[in-house]
Amino acid sequence: MRNTRIMYGGLAAAAVMAAAGLGFASRGEPVVEQVDFGVTTTATTPVFDARVAPVTKATVREFRIPMTHRTIEIAPGVKYDGWTFGNTVPGPVVRVREGDLVRITLVNESNMPHSIDFHSARIPMDQAFKTIGPGEELEFEFTANDPGAYMVHCGTPPVLMHIMQGMYLPIIVDPREGWGTKADKEFVLVQSEFYAKQGHEGHAMQPDYQAALDKDASYVVFNGKANQYANDPLEVAVGDRVRFFVVNAGPSLRSDFHIVGAIFDRVYPDGNPKNVLESVQTYTVPAGGGAVFETVFDQNASGEGVYAFVTHAFADAAKGAVGMIKVGNPVMAAGMSH
Numbered sequence: 001m002r003n004t005r006i007m008y009g010g011l012a013a014a015a016v017m018a019a020a021g022l023g024f025a026s027r028g029e030p031v032v033e034q035v036d037f038g039v040t041t042t043a044t045t046p047v048f049d050a051r052v053a054p055v056t057k058a059t060v061r062e063f064r065i066p067m068t069h070r071t072i073e074i075a076p077g078v079k080y081d082g083w084t085f086g087n088t089v090p091g092p093v094v095r096v097r098e099g100d101l102v103r104i105t106l107v108n109e110s111n112m113p114h115s116i117d118f119h120s121a122r123i124p125m126d127q128a129f130k131t132i133g134p135g136e137e138l139e140f141e142f143t144a145n146d147p148g149a150y151m152v153h154c155g156t157p158p159v160l161m162h163i164m165q166g167m168y169l170p171i172i173v174d175p176r177e178g179w180g181t182k183a184d185k186e187f188v189l190v191q192s193e194f195y196a197k198q199g200h201e202g203h204a205m206q207p208d209y210q211a212a213l214d215k216d217a218s219y220v221v222f223n224g225k226a227n228q229y230a231n232d233p234l235e236v237a238v239g240d241r242v243r244f245f246v247v248n249a250g251p252s253l254r255s256d257f258h259i260v261g262a263i264f265d266r267v268y269p270d271g272n273p274k275n276v277l278e279s280v281q282t283y284t285v286p287a288g289g290g291a292v293f294e295t296v297f298d299q300n301a302s303g304e305g306v307y308a309f310v311t312h313a314f315a316d317a318a319k320g321a322v323g324m325i326k327v328g329n330p331v332m333a334a335g336m337s338h
Contacts, residue, residue, distance in 0.1 A: 050229075060100065064107065104116070
């Protein structure tokens with residue numbers, strides 16, 4: 001297995017300081033967090049777990065990300081031959097804090113070349129985001145200097161094919177001083193499209209590249225599967241401030257994010273809290289973009305009840321980009337949808 005190591009920013013500077021005898025003695029050793037996404041896999045049953053854990057106190061974060069090919073379910077009962085980061089579509093949530101040093105070990109466990117592209121990283125793409133072959137590894141690092149909600153995806157040509165096959169994940173970079181509000185619940189929602197055609201009898205569906213070129217999606221989904229939150233809704237309490245990290249993986253369609261019966265009291269375009277918008281009904285997240293949304297399910301307004309979240313481009317919502325939020329303990333009527 002070939003291993004390529006690339007060093008930029010914080011760690012390279014630290015190595016120079018250590019060689020000069022400066023080190024970290026005055027402020028102690030950095031707190032390092034290590035996560036192997038080949039071992040720590042996001043739950044997808046009964047639905048993709050959209051809950052997001054708070055960012056930890058680590059300042060150096062190391063992530064091992066395997067790239068694999070797996071059969072996934074893109075709609076109830078619909079199997080598809082997908083490509084993944086960390087064995088799921090979307091891949092796992094990466095969450096860090098502004099100023100953290102992020103170290104990536106990318107491992108190609110598939111039978112074809114792949115790569116990774118972090119939209120949150122200021123780093124030479126021709127080195128850190130280069131394609132590696134089967135059985136190869138690539139290591140690189142960057143400092144997460146820009147807060148927000150970002151897309152990560154495979155950038156190997158044709159990029160359209162690699163994204164439509166499922167190779168994307170979200171990275172959340174929390175602002176150093178926080179978001180300015182305290183959220184009671186946080187969820188991540190990654191919108192994306194699948195372009196599928198029937199395979200051989202008894203086999204999973206296969207990619208339809210011409211349909212992708214024509215932007216004729218078979219399914220438009222949140223977190224990898226059409227309509228999955230219709231019968232298994234996100235759950236919050238009355239009075240909760242809820243923060244949604246919304247990333248649009250595309251590869252080609254926009255996301256017009258909206259919650260029926262609620263208004264976003266805050267929207268952060270690209271996830272940067274310096275860009276806050278207030279009292280927003282619907283906000284468009286472009287393909288390859290992200291945004292952070294907040295709403296409060298107040299007792300005397302959007303209180304106990306059921307609320308749909310959708311892309312308000314309803315041709316796409318009709319293809320599966322719709323889910324439910326259950327606030328409190330309302331009665332869920334059979335077949336409730338929007």
